Structures are given as C-alpha cells and as structure tokens.
Amino acid sequence: MTQNIFKIAIAGAGLMGRLLAWRLSTKGHHISLFESGSLEKPTGACHTAAGMIAPLSELFHCPLPIYQLGMQSLQYWPLWVEELQQLTGSDVNYRQAGSLLIAHPQDRTELQQFHQEIKGKLGHQSTDQQQWLDNNSLKNMEPDLQHFDQGLFLSSEADIDNRKLLPALLSALKKNNVTLWENTAAECSPGKIHTENQTQSYDLVIDTRGLGAKYQIHGLRGVRGEVMVVETPEVKLHRPVRLLHPRYQLYAVPRANNQIVIGATEIESEDMSPISLRSTMELSSALYSIHPAFAEARILETRVNCRPATMDNLPVVKSEPGLIRINGLFRHGYLLAPALVAQVEQKIHQPISNTEQVS
Template sequence: MNDTGIDGAAPDVLVVGGGIIGLAVAWRAVRDGRSVAVVDPSPGSGASHAAAGMLAPVSEVTYTDEPLLQLGLESLRRWPAFAAELTEATGIDLDYRADGTLAVAFNPDDMAALDELGAFMRSLGLEVTRLTGRECRRLEPMLAPAVSGGMLAEHDAWVDPRRVTRALATVVERLGVPVHRERVTGFLFTGSGDDPKACRGVRLAGGDGLPAGQVVLAAGAWSGFVDGLPPGVLPPVRPVKGQIMRLRAERPLLGHCVRGMVYGSPAYLVPRRDGELVLGATQEEMGFDERVTAGGLWELLRDARELVPGITELELVDVVARPRPGTPDNLPMIGPSAVDGLVLATGHHRNGILLAPLTADTALAEDRSVVAACSPARFAKHGPDQGDGRDDVSTTR
C-alpha cells in the first residue's frame, strides 16, 4: 500500500500516541537523528492528564513486583537528567522534586505491616527510615494526630505530569515533529492481513495512509483495542479506570508525598510548589468509563482526610477520570512486536510517568537488556484481555 494521500517523505519513526510515553519516545528518537511524526487526535489528554506524578519505586514496592521495582529504580536514576534537559530545551518548570515519600501508620497493625515492608526494602538494598508518630508530625505538622508512626523513603521524587506533557509537546514541535491530530484506524502491512510480514505505516480515520520506517504503538489503554492488528500482535492491554482530585491552598500544605493505608485501600497526597495538592487515586475495572462519580470523590476525600484533616478547607479545582493501560503481569511492554517494524511502548499502568525516561531510552534501542522483562515476546500469540470497552472503542485515541 503506497497510497498515502499525504505529501512529504515517510518519517523513520511514526509514534501512535501523544501522551508522556509517546512524546518521550518521539523526543529521544529525534535526538538520535531520526525523522519522526506523531499521531494522536488529542495529545496529552489520556492517562498522563490524570496522573499524580509520583516517582516512587521505593515506597510503592510490593513483595511480588520486584522486576517492576528494578525498572522503577533505573528510570528514577534517569529522571534528574531527563527533567533538566527538558526544562533547558523548553524553559518549562516541571515542578520536579526529590524530597521523599512519607508512609504513615495509624495503629500497631499498620506499623507492623510497615516494619515488615521496611525490612523487605532493606533486604533489597533500599534506604528507608522508621519514624515515630511525633517524628512524622515534626516533618509534616498537618498530619492527623492519630498517626502513630511511619517510614520515610528519602529518595522518592515527584513531578507535575501535565507540565511534563506540555514540555514534551513543546520540544517536539520546536524540533519540527509533525503531530497528526487524527485517529488511527488501521496499519499498513506487507504480506497478508492474517499473516503480516512487516508494518510500514498506519491508516488514518480520514482514509489517508501514513507510511513510516517503523511504527511505535504508545496509545496507552487504547493500545489493545486498535483496529487492524491481528490477534497474535495486538497487545494484551486493558483499561483500568483511575479517578484523581486536585485541591489548592494559598501555600503548600505538605513538604513530602504522604501515603497510607486507609480502610484497606492505599491513599496518597502529592504537593505542588504552587499550593496545589493532588489526591489519588481509585483503581476500577470499569473499561473505558471516564465518568467522575460521587462514590469516587467521596472515597478520595474520605481517605485523604484521615491522613491530613485540613484538606477539607481547601479549594476544589479539578477532578478527572481516565483509563490506565494495565497488563496481565503489571509490567509494561517495551520493544519490538512479533511483526517487523512495529514496536510497542505501552502497558505502563500506574507507572507511565516514572518509567517515561527509561522507555524513551530503550524502546528503539538495540540494547534493551535493562528492560528485558518488558519484552512483548512474553505474550506472543496470546490475545488481549479485552475486558469492558471493546464495544465502546474501535480505534486508538
């Protein structure tokens, strides 16, 4: 298929998806000397728009996700340079901060669980500090009086994802990367539709073909629902709904990210330098449902108020819900697919902001050993877990 309907030479790389992952991959590809184009009908409006921006592989460690922890630590090491280069290129302050995460407990059972997790962290070589309730409130005076202790992960960081996405969009535009604000409705393959040999571009909703040397599928939760990919190539990505809330104070209420278990669910508060405070986040298997619900708002406010009672006096400025791209094993998919010319950079779930620098550095690299656990080959010939939403979405977004 050569009928493109679009003037100009085919780019070396065509990125499908204009969120933080897609734009970061595009930026890195341009810096590596490749010609690049991006396709997304509404860049930056997906999961990146609804993320809190925690860069917290240490405080979010679990007993079963050690491969994800190693990926997070490696990407966290790359974040300072990534942020500095992006700010230098655009002049946009990303509100990147590396002041740590304070995880708090309310009772002896909570503290015992934190102590056990802290021992596990130390066994992995991670630095965490146990604190009494008084020491926690010395760090964060706005904490609830019921906080009985906590654990400080000093090397965790955070950033404002909306500023990052805006900066990435700015830098790729300044570098001459065209952004096609259209939906992708198919792919241009050599070979038969059931047995494609190579991917050489995409088909746009308007009917035009857009050829490219390589296609990077970075469409977030929509990656598993794009038309035109055979079952053995379609990534097993499902949407996981997350609702998040933003409040505003006249000055910052907290100096650290604060998190804790409330009524059996994890809650967190992420401060910004301008006084904004992000509360998050729900996790709901609701397909592509982007409704903000009363129950979701109540849950966010209820849990955050248990940690920091003073939030009820703050201005409510924003509530948003978006689907995040989940995979069966909670690891992203980074690297070549089963079809030549089609690269995957998707399935990051709640870790897209954290893993953006690492994904950008490795998606198109020859040496991907650092992300070997993320090889799409682990899902070869397995169809996607479509879950809810298959009838709602038939193209990437």
C-alpha cells in the first residue's frame, strides 16, 4: 500500500521533537524542525533528565496508562537504538538490566508497600516483573550493596544515556535531510509556523515545545527537578538503584567513566535557578547512606530544569486539522516518547478528529 508523504513542521527540538522528526523522516515525510535554542547544546528538560525507562517504578505514584505506555516504549527502544546506531555509528548506552530498589532496615516497610501497591495495580502480571532478593542474591547482582539485607529487582526496566542520545538523534536528522532551524522561536497554528520574520505553510504542524507551549495547553506547569552528577571509582553499580525512604527518594543511575547521576527533587516551582543547598545536602546524604565510599565522590555537575506537566500529570496529545500538540511528558519523557511517537504516526495516517486525548 502506498503511503501519503507530507510536508511536516515540528516546533521544539527536545526529546519528543527530535524522536518524532527522526521517525517521521525515516517514513519519507519532509520534515522541518524549529528550535528556539541551540541544537548542539540543548537546554530543555531532556538534557537534564536521568534517562530511566522505568514503568514499574513509576507505577507506584502514577496511574496505569503511564505504565502501559511505558511498556509499549520498551518494545520500541531497543529496535530504534539499534537502527540509530547503524545510521549514525553512535552508542547511546541503552541498557535493559532492570532496576533495583533498596531500603535501610528501619525503612523495610517501604519496600513491602511498593511491592503491594504494584501487585494491587497489576495483579498477577506483576509477579514475574518484581522479584525479592535476599542478601546473597543482592550480593551477586550488586556486590557493592552487600550490606543491604534485602532488595526488590524490577527486571523489565531500562535506561539510556540521554547526553548521548540527543546528539545521536541530531546526527540522524542531518543524515535524513531534515531541515533544521535553530535559534528560531516558533509559534504554531493549524498548518502554519510563525517565526519572527515569516509565516510558513505545511500539511501538518506538530507542537513539541514543552514548557515553551505553556499558554497553548490548559494548566501546563513546570515542576522543578534537580540532579547531580558524581564520580567515584570506589563504588560500582550496574543498573539504576533507588533508595526508598519515608522522607525522600533517591535514585542513582550509573554511567560510563565511573560517573553516577543522582536525583531527583520534585518541587512545585518554575524556578530555574541553580540547585539549592538543601537539595544538594539531601541528595548527597542519601547517596552516602547507600555506601560510605560515596563520601569521597567528586561532584562533577549539578543540573536543574522544569518538567512540563499537566494538571493531572498525564501526557496530552491534542489534534485538530493541520495541528497536533504533544505535551505534559512530566517525569516520563524517556518512558513515554516512543509510544507517543507511534500514536502520532497512526494519527497522521487517519482522518484527524477534533478530540483531546489523554493517554
């Protein structure tokens, strides 16, 4: 069956915009991508993120659709990562080694609570996805965490190095002859992109501007998140580890070169100023409580950004003839983006209805 080829403009070259531009360009559509900032040095939430693809971990706080879309994304990621690697030669360190939940002995009920909550939401489906580890199996999996007597292993979860993925996607866009406009702020209307100097017409415009589309998406807000990147050769982790604690949550995502991304705060504020002393202390002391050798870790970088979130923290895919808006990926961009790309691909090949879809 022959497919229609469209002239499509995408506004916002964050995670959603880049991934969508790449996938649609591989289908032969003529894509133009507009970014208000630099393409080589992205500044959206995508650049700050930890890159976890963790449907089960997120299900604890989130409704079922986030989990379901996340599980769909887990089908796409390995295929797309391989295709990206073949096209660009870039290794984006996609890793599906599961993630590990731990708690200090006095907080053990946190693990139980997590386990019960997931079982309650997923029923028997959860059985083969969450596995209790005793001290011995924990020691085999993560030798440096051997002083914890228990853990919960979430086998399906994955992560990706976003600092490698974003440039790899840019290089794929160049190879696919996507027309790139950087330092060009865009406004979107059906079939039209408006920039400072001109208005251009397209068959379809897709708005993926994250918080840049704040006034077009009812109730869109930013939720401040802070992360730190530390380096130590003394503690080796092989997968994302989450420390469950009644007061704060910590994750540690190991990266190449003995680096670990630790995070993240979640503060109802659109303040983009540097990380606070309190957040630095809380993240550091939580990390230190996992292993004393973290005391000598070096802080390489602190990152702050705001996650684009809707009032119910669910993503929105809103269509009208000539215009699709995708937003509200909140803390789930890497978890949801492939599944949302697949929804957009479907919409492009269907007659567009005036529906607002909360996935």
